[in-house]
Amino acid sequence: MELCDLSAVEVRDLLLEKKVSAVEVLDACQARIDAVDGRPGTLEPGGETKEDAQRVHAFITRTPELARAQAEAVDKQIAAGEDSGPLAGIPFTVKDIFCVKDTPSTAASRILANFNAPYTATAVERLQAAGALMLGKVNLDEFTYGSSSESSAFQPSPRNPWDTTRVPGGSSGGSAASVAAGEAFLSLGTDTAGSIRQPAAFCGVVGLKPTYGRVSRYGLIAFGSSLDCPGPLARNAKDAALMLQAMAGPDPRDATAATLDVPDYLAALEKDIKGKRIGLSPDYFQITFPQADGAYSQQPVPEEMRAAVLHAADIYRALGAEIVEDVPMPNTRYGIPVYFVISRVEAASNLHRYDGVKYGYRTQQAVGELKDLYRKSRGEGFGLQPKLRILMGMYVSAAQYSEQYYRRALRVRTLIRRDFEEAFDPQGKYRLDALLTSTTPTSAFPIQDVYGDSVLMQYADQLTVPANHAGVPGISFPAGFGADGLPIGLQLLGPDYSEATLLQLTHAYEQASAGAEWRKKRPAVLEVR
Amino acid sequence: MSEKEQVITPEVFDHLVQLAALELDEEQADYLRRELNSQLSAIRELEAIQLDPETPLASHGVPYDGNNSPALREDVWQACEDVEAITRQAPQFEDGYLIVPDIPHTPLE
Structure with a gap:
């Protein structure tokens, strides 16, 4: 295992113990990018080469000079015994939907290809203030409009590090791919219908959509202003907690940023999950698919997804949680x-x-x-x-x-929100701390298989989008591999501002499954080098 | 989907394109109109829901109240630190003006 394959927390500890320098950590990530990423996305016409088909293509813009200057500054602070910040020396990538001062901020669109942002988004500013090193801006679906990252105007679009013939998901596909391939420890993404959680599931990493308003949207190029949520993609729950801690909180430049205090997410990880109530809903074991004739059919989620959910429920039960079955979420299908x-x-x-x-x-x-x-x-x-x-x-x-x-859709949105309120009501029938589901209806699909069919593509988000309508937080975490050898992700959804609980439950699952054989598997792009 | 079932007819589509200030070639127009009609057939799923007329509209999910949202504040004027960083993004900017083509004047009726 190389330095860039460790977790952010492990690297932070090595840095603080002065066993490695921030420049060494940065160099390890840059070497990995050079080895597996291939050429960055570009507007230039021209088809993909054979070599392109074997690379990740997470990036649109790399910022090596900026990252190096930041790494050198961190090393000086650590050498001087100064407080260098909770993310000091940790390289991260930024979905190219965030403005970063004097950096191309393209939204993966030709219409913004020449735009150099005159200011920096709050989330990025806070990560940099915490000492994190920005490696560059990563690719996405154009303006985040998609679930595969294929719609980017900057081609080649990102590929899945576990199998480069598959999509990495989207729209935060470059984010998830960069973390999965060991190019970056952390990535800043956004989630409007599942755009953090779905690519996290497809690429075998952790992705957290915070409660709407928990992280400021200032400097985020807007898609759906009542739905957009910036959030972390990371290798594990602890890293995601560390990153969220640095970003969350009120922002006078975003009136929708919640003014609530930010809890200590890292401290929450170590708490016992005994007594937590985790729900299973029959409505999340059903998926809707558009048929060729225009009709819609409902069918059960694939058996391996269902089995992964039930296995996780068994793990939680064994850890002392209470599993509550048959929780109705009847408006999920809408x-x-x-x-x-x-x-x-x-x-x-x-x-x-x-x-x-x-x-x-x-x-x-x-x-x-x-x-x-x-x-x-x-x-x-x-x-x-x-x-x-x-x-x-x-x-x-x-x-x-x-x-x-x-206006009808806005009323149905109320019904979707009520499903969650009833499930999480502390005085209600179910009193859930979290709802456990599959993150996606399938594993990562082949490139070009779905792209162009805008309806089928949208239904890839059917298990994640209800949380965006309701505003509640959700996390996706790896839970093994399917028969196709691709990662399977599970999702936990919780009440407003319950990120600490979701991270705690994810961490508990990680600890309980730490010895599982599937955790030894590495992305294909790392095996063929 | 038969032509009869298509809600977005070529005429409706052309009107939308004008309103949206877009210029499309024929291939793009065919794709976009087909996808719009497919999406509308998905949206029609909502018609099956029995909605209580009292059901409120939800413009966002999380409720905002005094506990989680900031109080309204006075408008505060702040100088832009680097005006040129903004104006140099304009495709054409001369003598302090954004330059655009002719804006035809239409008499108000």
């Missing part, structure tokens, strides 16, 4: 249809600002008047997925259709 409406309306609203005038892409064609400039700049600058969201958002929020679509 999560995707509601999302098709709400997220599109919010996306359309947020995308109107891109006009070829203030910043970003402007057409090079001759135009006669301002409206032509808008149409051509947006037509050339946006890819298909942003266009699709703009058109749908405008249609379902139009005055004559709003009652039928948008």
